[in-house]
Amino acid sequence: MASPILAALRSPLRPSAPAAPVSTARLRARAGHDPGWARWCLLALLAGTAVLYLWDLGASGWANAYYSAAAQAGATSWRAWFFGASDAPGLIMIDKPPVSVWVMGLSARLFGVNAWAILVPQALMGVASVGLLHATVRRWAGSAAGLLAGLVLALTPVATLMFRFDNPDALLVLLLVAAAWALARAVDAPTPRGAWRWLALAAALVGTGFLTKSLQAFLVLPAFAAVWLLAGPGRLRGRLRALVPTTAVLAVASGWWVAVVELWPAASRPYVGGSQTNSALELVLGYNGLGRLTGDETGSVGPGGGGGGGGGRSSGSVLQLVTGEMASQVSWLLPAALLLLVALLVLTARAPRTDRTRAAALLWGGTLLVTAAVFTLSRGIIHSYYAVALAPPIAALVGVGAVTLVRRRAHVLLAGVVAVSAVWSWVLLRETPTFVPWLRAVVLVAGLVVAAGLLVRPSRRLLVGVLLAAAVAVGVAGPAASSIVTAATTHEGALPTAGPESGRGPGGGPGGGPGGAPGGGPGRGAGGPGSPDGRGGPPGAARDGGGPGGGMMTLLQASRPSAELTALLRDGAAGHTWVAAAVGSNAAAGYQLASGAPVMALGGFNGTDPAPTLAQFQALVAAGAVHFFVGDEDSASISTTDSGGSDDAARIAAWVAATYAPTTVGGTTVYDLTVPAAAS
Numbered sequence: 001m002a003s004p005i006l007a008a009l010r011s012p013l014r015p016s017a018p019a020a021p022v023s024t025a026r027l028r029a030r031a032g033h034d035p036g037w038a039r040w041c042l043l044a045l046l047a048g049t050a051v052l053y054l055w056d057l058g059a060s061g062w063a064n065a066y067y068s069a070a071a072q073a074g075a076t077s078w079r080a081w082f083f084g085a086s087d088a089p090g091l092i093m094i095d096k097p098p099v100s101v102w103v104m105g106l107s108a109r110l111f112g113v114n115a116w117a118i119l120v121p122q123a124l125m126g127v128a129s130v131g132l133l134h135a136t137v138r139r140w141a142g143s144a145a146g147l148l149a150g151l152v153l154a155l156t157p158v159a160t161l162m163f164r165f166d167n168p169d170a171l172l173v174l175l176l177v178a179a180a181w182a183l184a185r186a187v188d189a190p191t192p193r194g195a196w197r198w199l200a201l202a203a204a205l206v207g208t209g210f211l212t213k214s215l216q217a218f219l220v221l222p223a224f225a226a227v228w229l230l231a232g233p234g235r236l237r238g239r240l241r242a243l244v245p246t247t248a249v250l251a252v253a254s255g256w257w258v259a260v261v262e263l264w265p266a267a268s269r270p271y272v273g274g275s276q277t278n279s280a281l282e283l284v285l286g287y288n289g290l291g292r293l294t295g296d297e298t299g300s301v302g303p304g305g306g307g308g309g310g311g312g313r314s315s316g317s318v319l320q321l322v323t324g325e326m327a328s329q330v331s332w333l334l335p336a337a338l339l340l341l342v343a344l345l346v347l348t349a350r351a352p353r354t355d356r357t358r359a360a361a362l363l364w365g366g367t368l369l370v371t372a373a374v375f376t377l378s379r380g381i382i383h384s385y386y387a388v389a390l391a392p393p394i395a396a397l398v399g400v401g402a403v404t405l406v407r408r409r410a411h412v413l414l415a416g417v418v419a420v421s422a423v424w425s426w427v428l429l430r431e432t433p434t435f436v437p438w439l440r441a442v443v444l445v446a447g448l449v450v451a452a453g454l455l456v457r458p459s460r461r462l463l464v465g466v467l468l469a470a471a472v473a474v475g476v477a478g479p480a481a482s483s484i485v486t487a488a489t490t491h492e493g494a495l496p497t498a499g500p501e502s503g504r505g506p507g508g509g510p511g512g513g514p515g516g517a518p519g520g521g522p523g524r525g526a527g528g529p530g531s532p533d534g535r536g537g538p539p540g541a542a543r544d545g546g547g548p549g550g551g552m553m554t555l556l557q558a559s560r561p562s563a564e565l566t567a568l569l570r571d572g573a574a575g576h577t578w579v580a581a582a583v584g585s586n587a588a589a590g591y592q593l594a595s596g597a598p599v600m601a602l603g604g605f606n607g608t609d610p611a612p613t614l615a616q617f618q619a620l621v622a623a624g625a626v627h628f629f630v631g632d633e634d635s636a637s638i639s640t641t642d643s644g645g646s647d648d649a650a651r652i653a654a655w656v657a658a659t660y661a662p663t664t665v666g667g668t669t670v671y672d673l674t675v676p677a678a679a680s
Contacts, residue, residue, distance in 0.1 A: 038143035042134060045147060049130045049154040052487055053123035053163045058115045060490045062593055063166045065558035066605065067101060069589035070094050071166070072113045073598070074105025081105045083261070085270040086585055087598040089577050092611045094585070095274030095604060097211040097257060097284060100168035113596075122170040126163025129174045130154045133392055136181040139188070140356035141400040148472065149399030155476050156391040157498035158329035158384075160483040165496055169388050172213045176220055177392050179205035180363060183224055187231050187359060192238040199228070199246040207253020214288035216389065217254075219374055223366025231359035258284060271611035273585070273604040276645060278611070292380035318376045325384040326375070328428055328499045330391055332479040336421045337394040340401025341365040343413050347404065360400045368393035384497055398475070406468070415454040418471045422447020425478035435500035436481055447474040494556035494586065559590030559630075562666025569595035572627045580628040580670075581617070583607045583649045591630060600626060602652055608645025617652050621673045629656045629671040 062068040074081030077088040084098025111117040138146030186198035209217030261280040275282040348358035405414040429440035486498040573579040581600035588601035660671040
């Protein structure tokens with residue numbers, strides 16, 4: 001694929017007169033009339049991306065069972081679907097706004113509740129994201145830049161991971177890339193009035209992103225506003241006026257679901273998971289909003305946690321992107337992107353206000369810098385897979401910057417970018433010495449040879465084409481290898497990681513690597529980030545030693561019920577609203593997905609939400625609404641948490657242990673709530 005792309009770029013490296021500036025009209029014409037090779041390359045890129053993201057997709061099973069259980073609930077109950085409840089009766093919502101679950105729930109309703117129905121939408125979102133990024137970059141920088149940007153995004157390891165997983169990040173990336181495309185259309189409009197519909201679309205897409213992953217969607221707004229005000233059409237007054245209705249659209253798109261939840265009578269809707277006051281505003285602005293910046297997240301996984309962007313809290317250092325777990329996820333071409341950003345700004349310093357190359361640098365560079373700063377300097381919970389939000393701006397800067405350097409014959413700068421990329425790939429590949437050990441040497445040597453060849457500035461077109469093709473190969477070799485092994489590895493649980501030491505196979509523990517997720521393999525895992533009780537799990541977390549991959553269930557790992565327990569739950573569902581209750585959403589999700597019957601998640605994701613209270617649970621048990629409690633021998637001894645959240649789940653576990661007789665089913669402790677201890 002690289003050869004046709006680079007064939008269009010190699011001739012400018014030959015000695016000739018300086019290139020004339022490319023007008024906006026010519027860029028528009030170029031974007032609308034691609035050469036034949038570009039269309040074929042785009043089709044090949046999208047087809048290859050689809051294969052990478054869809055191949056053996058079902059191997060990961062339910063992936064993140066937390067969201068899969070919510071999709072299952074939404075497939076059977078429209079009420080649960082709208083609110084994003086984790087169970088069909090609708091006791092408690094997930095701790096995110098529900099738009100991503102809406103997509104999965106609809107797919108499961110149409111095609112049945114299975115792994116493919118839940119995961120395929122994310123893979124298709126990945127293909128669409130690559131296509132939209134190509135279209136956005138091509139509009140201002142041409143087909144070659146768009147293809148290169150799409151290729152880099154498709155082969156970024158964390159993108160491969162997230163587009164094969166069921167976390168909300170896949171939809172968030174698609175929405176924000178689509179918003180950037182709409183903004184580019186608005187900037188190219190002849191007047192601010194003519195740009196209105198595109199600005200409104202961009203605002204609506206960002207607002208929908210807010211209902212996907214809260215305030216993270218707003219990290220693109222500073223760059224969007226800067227590009228519109230600097231490069232948009234018409235006078236400044238008109239551009240400022242256009243922001244007023246655009247802001248209104250953003251507010252409506254971001255807030256309508258939150259308003260519905262806040263106005264809906266609390267007694268007739270699910271509890272808002274992730275909040276301590278049953279408030280959607282607290283969820284989106286606190287726990288999932290400012291709390292991620294300040295670290296003040298009541299009811300979260302606890303005050304401690306590992307830095308480096310892995311399984312715990314951010315270390316508050318910009319070095320997380322190059323020394324922590326995020327580095328191997330997304331930073332393969334980060335140094336190149338930053339160098340190219342500086343080069344683009346310098347080269348366009350004296351360009352007209354509406355220069356599209358500078359606009360592209362501001363759009364993608366601003367998005368990259370703001371998002372990276374928030375991720376690395378925050379004091380709250382930042383997981384390594386959040387770095388997928390950095391993949392589109394990195395890819396776009398590489399595409400726009402590399403093509404611009406070639407066209408402007410800045411061969412010295414291009415050689416430096418290639419050399420830096422080769423050295424950084426060598427560094428990252430050295431972190432996993434047993435993974436294709438020959439590749440790091442090949443990338444380093446080839447990169448330095450290509451850089452030297454560019455400095456010589458050859459005049460033969462064939463040699464120029466070979467050097468440019470090799471430069472692309474050097475840049476993508478490392479992330480491509482990491483993406484392939486990521487696609488070939490099963491991933492389960494709340495903290496997946498990309499790369500050769502990624503994944504969590506059936507029964508396996510979380511992925512390794514610096515800053516990896518807390519333990520949770522067979523046996524009793526040690527406590528870690530996300531273990532408020534220090535035992536490796538939340539208060540009352542279920543232990544499931546009977547099924548595959550048994551052992552202590554952590555806060556971040558779904559339960560794996562044995563065949564005996566699954567049969568008990570299926571047979572015991574009739575006549576009860578919930579077949580069982582378990583502390584923490586991941587424990588409940590495993591039982592619910594295995595049995596196909598609703599399971600009550602006491603305390604929500606972290607086991608620290610006050611839903612239900614002890615009195616509410618006792619009333620439900622008295623009414624016969626809950627059949628079993630799935631717990632463990634330590635649950636009664638845990639009475640509080642370290643995060644300031646509710647201890648109702650622990651109190652419920654203690655009450656159950658004191659009131660009902662335990663039995664062991666397939667290695668798991670089960671209480672029959674229809675038979676008091678005295679009767680049994």
